[in-house]
Amino acid sequence: MxxxxxxxxxxxxxxxxxxxxxxxxxxxxxxxxxxxxxLSMKHALRHMxxxxxxxxxxxxxxxxxxxxxxxAPYSAAKAGVANLVRSAGLxxxxxxxxxxxxxxxYVETPLTAGLDExxxxxxxxxxxxxxxxxxxxxxxxxxxxxxxxxxxVTGAVWSVDGGYVAQ
Numbered sequence: 001m002x003x004x005x006x007x008x009x010x011x012x013x014x015x016x017x018x019x020x021x022x023x024x025x026x027x028x029x030x031x032x033x034x035x036x037x038x039l040s041m042k043h044a045l046r047h048m049x050x051x052x053x054x055x056x057x058x059x060x061x062x063x064x065x066x067x068x069x070x071x072a073p074y075s076a077a078k079a080g081v082a083n084l085v086r087s088a089g090l091x092x093x094x095x096x097x098x099x100x101x102x103x104x105x106y107v108e109t110p111l112t113a114g115l116d117e118x119x120x121x122x123x124x125x126x127x128x129x130x131x132x133x134x135x136x137x138x139x140x141x142x143x144x145x146x147x148x149x150x151x152x153v154t155g156a157v158w159s160v161d162g163g164y165v166a167q
Contacts, residue, residue, distance in 0.1 A: 021146070041088065045097060053096040057145045058085050060103040062161045078103070082157045089155025098154040100145045105161025107133040129162030 016023040041056060048054025061078040063071055082101060089099040106112065106123045112132060115123075124132060141160045144150055159165050 016143075016146075041084075041099075045088075045092065048097045049092075049095055054098070055146045055150070056085075056088075056097070056099040057142050058099070058101040059142075060085070060101045060157055062103055062105040062159060062165050064103060064157070065165050085157055086155045093154050098145075098150065100150070100153055100155070101157045102138060102142045102145065103157050103159045103161070104138045105133060105159070105164040107135060107138060109135065127162045127164060128167060131162070133160060133162055 013023040041058070044054070044056060048056075058081050060081040061074070063075040064079040064082045067075060082103065085099050085101040092099055106127065112120065112123070120132075124130070138160050141158050145153065145156075145158065
C-alpha cells in the first residue's frame with residue numbers, strides 16, 4: 001500500500017504490479033484524519049494476517065539517530081517509526097508478516113534542489129560517499145525490503161545514507 005498526496009503513486013503501483021507484485025495506491029493527505037487512519041499499519045496488518053503473509057516497509061530517516069537544528073519533532077517521529085518497526089517486526093514475525101523500514105539520508109529532491117548552494121555544499125561535504133543520494137537509490141531498498149528476496153529480514157531499519165550515520 002502506497003500512501004501519498006502525489007498522484008504519481010499510482011505509477012509506482014503499476015511498476016510493482018508489472019514486476020509481478022501486488023500493491024495498492026491510496027491518496028493520502030496527512031492533514032486529514034480519515035486519510036491517515038486508512039493508511040494505519042494496524043489496518044494493513046489485519047488484511048495481511050488474514051492471508052498469512054505480507055511485507056510492510058515504513059520510511060524513517062537518518063534523523064532517528066542524529067540530531068539536527070530545528071528538527072526535534074521530525075526526529076522524534078522518525079525515531080518512533082524505527083522503534084515501531086523493530087517491535088512490530090518481532091511481534092508479527094511468527095505470522096509470516098515482515099515489517100521493516102528504510103531510513104534515507106540526504107537525497108536529491110525538489111526540496112534539496114531549492115536550497116541555497118552553500119547549504120547543499122555543506123550537506124554534500126558531510127557525506128562519506130561524496131554526494132547526495134537519489135530517490136531511485138532509496139526506492140531500490142524499499143523494493144528489496146518488500147520483495148521475497150528479503151524473506152529473512154524483519155524488524156530492521158536500513159540506512160540508505162551514503163555512510164552518514166556510520167561516521
